[in-house]
Amino acid sequence: MARGSISVLGSAALLSIGLAIGSQFGVLPLTQPLNAVPREGDRGPTAPSIAMALMQSGEHISKVSDQVLPSVAHIQAIRSENERKVEETGSGVLMRSAGVRGLFVVTNQHVVRGAELPSVDVILADGTRVNPLRSYRDSESDLAILQIPDGGQPSAVWGDSESVKIGHFVLAVGSPFGLSQSVTLGIVSAKGRRDLSLTSDQSVTNQDFIQTDAAINPGNSGGPLIDMYGTVVGINTAIASNGGGNEGIGFSIPSNMVRRVFEQLVSHGRVRRAYLGVELDNDFNETTAKRLGLGRARGARIMRVYNQKNSPAVRAGLKPDDVILKFNGVEVLDENHLINLVSLSDIGVQVDLEVFRGRQMAMLAVTLMDREEYRTAEDPRNTFNTR
Numbered sequence: 001m002a003r004g005s006i007s008v009l010g011s012a013a014l015l016s017i018g019l020a021i022g023s024q025f026g027v028l029p030l031t032q033p034l035n036a037v038p039r040e041g042d043r044g045p046t047a048p049s050i051a052m053a054l055m056q057s058g059e060h061i062s063k064v065s066d067q068v069l070p071s072v073a074h075i076q077a078i079r080s081e082n083e084r085k086v087e088e089t090g091s092g093v094l095m096r097s098a099g100v101r102g103l104f105v106v107t108n109q110h111v112v113r114g115a116e117l118p119s120v121d122v123i124l125a126d127g128t129r130v131n132p133l134r135s136y137r138d139s140e141s142d143l144a145i146l147q148i149p150d151g152g153q154p155s156a157v158w159g160d161s162e163s164v165k166i167g168h169f170v171l172a173v174g175s176p177f178g179l180s181q182s183v184t185l186g187i188v189s190a191k192g193r194r195d196l197s198l199t200s201d202q203s204v205t206n207q208d209f210i211q212t213d214a215a216i217n218p219g220n221s222g223g224p225l226i227d228m229y230g231t232v233v234g235i236n237t238a239i240a241s242n243g244g245g246n247e248g249i250g251f252s253i254p255s256n257m258v259r260r261v262f263e264q265l266v267s268h269g270r271v272r273r274a275y276l277g278v279e280l281d282n283d284f285n286e287t288t289a290k291r292l293g294l295g296r297a298r299g300a301r302i303m304r305v306y307n308q309k310n311s312p313a314v315r316a317g318l319k320p321d322d323v324i325l326k327f328n329g330v331e332v333l334d335e336n337h338l339i340n341l342v343s344l345s346d347i348g349v350q351v352d353l354e355v356f357r358g359r360q361m362a363m364l365a366v367t368l369m370d371r372e373e374y375r376t377a378e379d380p381r382n383t384f385n386t387r
Contacts, residue, residue, distance in 0.1 A: 060228070064171065065183045067230040071095075071156040072173050072223060073105055074123040074180040075146075079114035088112070091174030091223030092122065092146065093232060094155040100266045103150035105132070106258060107222030108237055109142045122148055125181065136265035140273075140343075142237055143258060144222075145265050156224060159231030161254035164188055164210060172214035172236055172250070174223025186214025193251055194336035208340050209251035210234045216250040225252040234258070260344055274345040275371035277311030278318060279304035280335035292321060293359035299325040300338040309374055316366035319357065326354035342368065 045053075071094040078087050090111030095104050105122055112120055117132050124130070132146035164170075165188065172184045190211035210225065216239055225234030234252030264271045281288070281301040289297040302322045305313045324332050327341045328351040345351060345368050353364045 061171070061185060064226065064228060064230045065173075068156055068171070068173055068224065068226050068232075069181055069183070070125045070154045072125060072181065074175040074178070075105070075107055075111055075222065076121045076123070077112045077115035078119040079116075081114065088115070089175065089178055089219050090221040091180075091219065091236075093173075093222075093224040093235070094124075094153055095158070095232075095262065096155045097263060097266045099263065101150075102147050102266075103153060103155065104262070104266060105146040105148055106224075106235060106262060107144050107146065108235065109137050109139055109144040111222050112137070112144050112146070120146065122146060123180065124153060136269060138261055138265060138271050141253065141257065141261050141271070143235065143253065143261050143265075145262055147266075157231045158259050159227050159229065159233040159255055161210065161233045161256045164191070164227065164233050164254075166190060169228055170212055170214055170233070171226040172212065172216050172220060172223065173226060174216075174220040174236065176215075176217035176219045178219055184215040186212050189213050189249070192333065192337070194334070194340075207336060208254055208257060209237070210254055212250050212252060213248045214250065215248075220250075225255075231255075232258075257340075257344060270372075272347055273343045273371045274347050274368035275312065275374050276318075276342045276366065276368060277306040277308075277313035277374065278302045279306070280338065282335055284323075284335065289323075292323060292356070294323060294356060298334075299323045299332045299356065300335040306374075311374060312366050312369050316353070316364050318353075318355070318364065318366070321357070323356040324353055325356055325361075326352075328352055343371075 073092045073094060075090045075092050076087060077090075078085055080086070088111050090107055092105040092107035092111075095106050096102070097104065112135065117135060120132055120135075122130050122132060128151075130148050132148055134147045136145040136147075138144070168188045170186060170188055172186065174180075174182060176182055188210055193209040193211050194207040210233070212225065214225075216236055220236050223236050224232045225236055227233045233255045235255070235258050236250060236252045238251040239249065261271050279302070281303045284297050284299075284301045286297050288301065289295070292301075300323065302313075302318060302320055302324070304320060305311070305318055307314050324338060326332060327338060328345075330341060332338045332341070347368060347370045350365050350367045353366055355362045355364055
């Protein structure tokens, strides 16, 4: 997918929603094999039985929608830009923390970027309009958390985005074009989408999107992606579009990533990201792989090892031209995948690396540290983007 065709969704025509409905549909067994072709004399399902199956599936989707809609909010934010007022609209979902009291709205950072709290309106499902008490924002994941007055409103439930599979049904819930409480149905069409150009400054570095064909449009940004159990498996963030509208490809941040960022923000005020201390090759190709002795380009190739403050990479003995193939037992798909694995790991925990070095395999152990401890005023910011 061309980078230029990915748009972040705001009020006018930018981003959007993705909803990874990640569980089995459950209520409807197939009446015959998918590859079965009716032949003369076969007794297939009757029209009434097909109609009943469709009605049952519709009832299930309706129940899931009724369950989640009370926790979905519409967001309006006004910011100043070039001496003029710009309004962004989006969506959000009400959640509660496992360790911090209060009611929070999870949304996209780009929905509320540059807006002061009095200029942010959160419209709840019952029409109540409130201003956030405080906000927490993380540009690297494009997530924002708004704390609002807790009146006992219903909140949504986190789902497991790892359990979502391609082909699972999902619902996208939000406020496309300002039409609040809208629900669309689709499937998960892909997983692990990374390296998307969502912003001009490339600030969204934690990418591992769920792709869906559930209809998403401007105003859906920040709304939840819901599975067939009614749990949140993603936060809708972007669409691939030439004209700013739905063209059947939307992207959602997986709930497992969102939940970690959410708990970090409300507990610590920032996301504590782990740091390895290497620069990775973002153009690792077949030619380089063969030069190193690999049959094909896989894993993440190290171009440089940072040695400031005796970095974790230095302590572990990592070297330029090492190719990290596995991170704590997880096969590394590419450099962006490794960035996510490192960034979202626990700080101070030892992890095992499987490294290809000098045409041989090597096992190394590394203890990841807090990335903030390695920042300096002289270091370029992109040097420390979760590596």
